[in-house]
Amino acid sequence: MEDFGGLEHIAKEIRKDVLVMLNKAKSGHSGGSLSVVDILVALYFGGIMSYNPKSPSWEDRDRVVLSKGHACPALYAILAKAGFYEKDLLWTLRKLGSPLQGHPDARKLPGVDASTGSLGNGITQAVGMALAARVLKKKYKVFCIMGDGELQEGITWEAFMAASHYKLSNLIVIVDFNGLQIDGKVMDIMNISPLKEKFEAFGFRTYEIGGHVYKNLIDTLITAKRNVVSPTAIIARTVKGYGVSFMANRVEYHGVPPSNQELEKALKELDNGV
Amino acid sequence: MEFRATREAYGMALVDLGKKDDRVVVLDADLSGSTKSKEFQKQFPNRFFNMGIAEANMTGVAAGMALTGLKPYASSFAVFITGRAFEIIRQSICYQNLHVVLCGSHSGISVGEDGGSHQAIADISLMRSLPNMKVIVPADYNETYLAVLESANIEGPVYIRTSRAKSPVFIEKNKFELGKAxxxxxxxxxxxxxxxxxxxxxxxxxxxxxxxxxxxxxxxxxxxxxxxxxxxxxxxxxxxxxxxxxxxxxxxxxxxxxxxxxxxxxxxxxxxxxxxxxxxxxxxxxxxxxxxxxxxxxxxxxxxxxxxx
The missing domain is CATH 3.40.50.920 (Rossmann fold)
Known part of the structure; x- marks a missing residue:
């Protein structure tokens, strides 16, 4: 049996970084940053992506578009770990003059492939990047990470339609399906199910997997990379606030950072693997 | 006096840009015959992308293409490209200061019979309000042709406003200069x-x-x-x-x-x-x-x- 202990260890460190960043920033999105960590760890450290931190704008690199831009603390911690910049930069999150903006800014921070934040803007740019590869005769892949609530934005379906129409097999959409949005449960606010059937009807080869299980993530991503027929959608079932018991599945932690006391408790939990 | 529509110059200039630079790509939202981007499609079918009746996605796709180094030109009626797609133009194009050229044809009331629903009367205000965006409203066919050619050299996003109706061709100059009246x-x-x-x-x-x-x-x-x-x-x-x-x-x-x-x-x-x-x-x-x-x-x-x- 394959051992993913290395990736799990990295994920634990990333989650700790994220919580410290948010605590220092005194604002930001805890729940969705914690739910997306394993997806990002699998992409950046699971041997899935080609990238070069010494040359962030290398033309042949695989791209990551964090369409759910509010989860950027996780991406920032990952990029530091991958060597795009010094880890110390993480503690400037959301501060005046920091390249670590409240939502990702590709012009300010190396390693960020697209500026996002306003939901739906990431996937449409990702489709453009994937389509551009055809004109440029490049072989790169575009990984677009979306929220489940984000799929309520109409433009996301315009983008999926176009991805399928142009048979963008180099586009891999990963939905961080944590089931919650600011005002409550996605299914109560504006239901998006049946999601797998919707993606399939839009021409995507679609997988539904556990979003915190490395074997599932890695195997599915490898399979998706081999798809030459159509775009791929991976619906990753996740838990908002994953890794911290008192944040898990709690809508209250969508846009709230941990207090000093909560941080201490959360770091202890992560260290002890509760 | 010769009469020609400014939108015709957009199509002509796109073809000439396409010949000079193979990074030029053109997108339209099911109005390529009207905006005249179809002229480019005829010459360079592999660099033309019809995005269907989905202006918001078209502008976002153009942004993604610009991030890879391509030079996208995206067109639709002025009312749709600046109105329907406004928020995408703001976040995906202007916020990143990407070199995307947007062309809004059928501007103003000179659209005529289609009526108020299709007549863009606030597109200049909308585009002018966005940081990094440049706004060009050419006076005739000649100036439109020159402005579209020059747009390839302008850094960041550009909005060019064209018209459906024919109008006098009278501007005599050799070059369009941004920022010059x-x-x-x-x-x-x-x-x-x-x-x-x-x-x-x-x-x-x-x-x-x-x-x-x-x-x-x-x-x-x-x-x-x-x-x-x-x-x-x-x-x-x-x-x-x-x-x-x-x-x-x-x-x-x-x-x-x-x-x-x-x-x-x-x-x-x-x-x-x-x-x-x-x-x-x-x-x-x-x-x-x-x-x-x-x-x-x-x-x-x-x-x-x-x-x-």
Whole structure:
């Protein structure tokens, strides 16, 4: 049996970084940053992506578009770990003059492939990047990470339609399906199910997997990379606030950072693997 | 006098850009025959992408393409590309200062019979309000052709406004320069700053007024943003009275741009002529121009009244 202990260890460190960043920033999105960590760890450290931190704008690199831009603390911690910049930069999150903006800014921070934040803007740019590869005769892949609530934005379906129409097999959409949005449960606010059937009807080869299980993530991503027929959608079932018991599945932690006391408790939990 | 629509120049210039640079790609939202981007498709089918009736996604896709180093041109009717896609233009294009050229055809009430739903009257205001965006409203076919060619050399996002209706071809120059206004007629009594189809009308009105001894200076401000502060202030200092005229709402467009310059640098009485906070309607272009006061006679009368007032 394959051992993913290395990736799990990295994920634990990333989650700790994220919580410290948010605590220092005194604002930001805890729940969705914690739910997306394993997806990002699998992409950046699971041997899935080609990238070069010494040359962030290398033309042949695989791209990551964090369409759910509010989860950027996780991406920032990952990029530091991958060597795009010094880890110390993480503690400037959301501060005046920091390249670590409240939502990702590709012009300010190396390693960020697209500026996002306003939901739906990431996937449409990702489709453009994937389509551009055809004109440029490049072989790169575009990984677009979306929220489940984000799929309520109409433009996301315009983008999926176009991805399928142009048979963008180099586009891999990963939905961080944590089931919650600011005002409550996605299914109560504006239901998006049946999601797998919707993606399939839009021409995507679609997988539904556990979003915190490395074997599932890695195997599915490898399979998706081999798809030459159509775009791929991976619906990753996740838990908002994953890794911290008192944040898990709690809508209250969508846009709230941990207090000093909560941080201490959360770091202890992560260290002890509760 | 030759008459041609500015949108035709967009198609012609795209083809010439496509020949020079294989990074030029063109997108449209099911209106390529109307915006004239189809001319590019005929020559370069592999670099043309019809995105269907989905203007928001079209502009976002253009942004993604620009991030890879391609040079995208995206077009639709002005009302859709600036209205429906506004938020994507803001976040995905302007916020990243990406080199994407947007072309809004069928601007203003000269769209005619399709009516108010299809007549963009606030597209200049919308695009002008976005940081990094440049706004070009060419006066005729020749200037449109030159502006589209020049857009390839402009850094960041550009909005070019074209028209459906044919209009006089009269601009004689070899190069479009962003941020530069042209004094097309020298005068002493009043300055009229115009853009788009209004420029030739103002020149005609100036000829009428000449017979009455009124000397009108006519400025073509096709570069609405950035606007040519120097030329406008210099002219205002000479004449002391400034009028703006545009086929667009008087709120936020050329009139506002000129007023903002003068308010700061040379406070002058300004009259803004345009569409006065109402929507358009169906009718022929000629009937609509009469109703909205876009005829040389009405413009001449308004200039005279302003000078006497």
């Amino acid at each position: 042209d004094v097309l007629r020298h005068g002493n009594n009043v300055t009229v700053v115009a853009c788009g189809m209004m420029v030739s009308l103002v020149l005609d009105a100036a000829k009428l007024l000449e017979k009455e001894g009124i000397s009108v200076e006519v400025v073509n401000a096709s570069s609405v943003k950035p606007i040519d502060r120097g030329t406008i202030v210099e002219s205002a200092k000479k004449t002391g009275r400034v009028i703006t005229i545009e086929e667009h709402t008087i709120i936020g467009g050329l009139g506002s741009a000129v007023s903002e310059v003068l308010m700061k640098e040379y406070p002058t009485r300004v009259l803004r002529i345009g569409i006065e906070d109402v929507f358009g309607e169906s009718g022929t272009k000629e009937d609509l121009f009469c109703k909205f006061g876009f005829t040389k006679e009405v413009i001449a009368k308004k200039i005279e009244e302003f000078l006497n007032g």
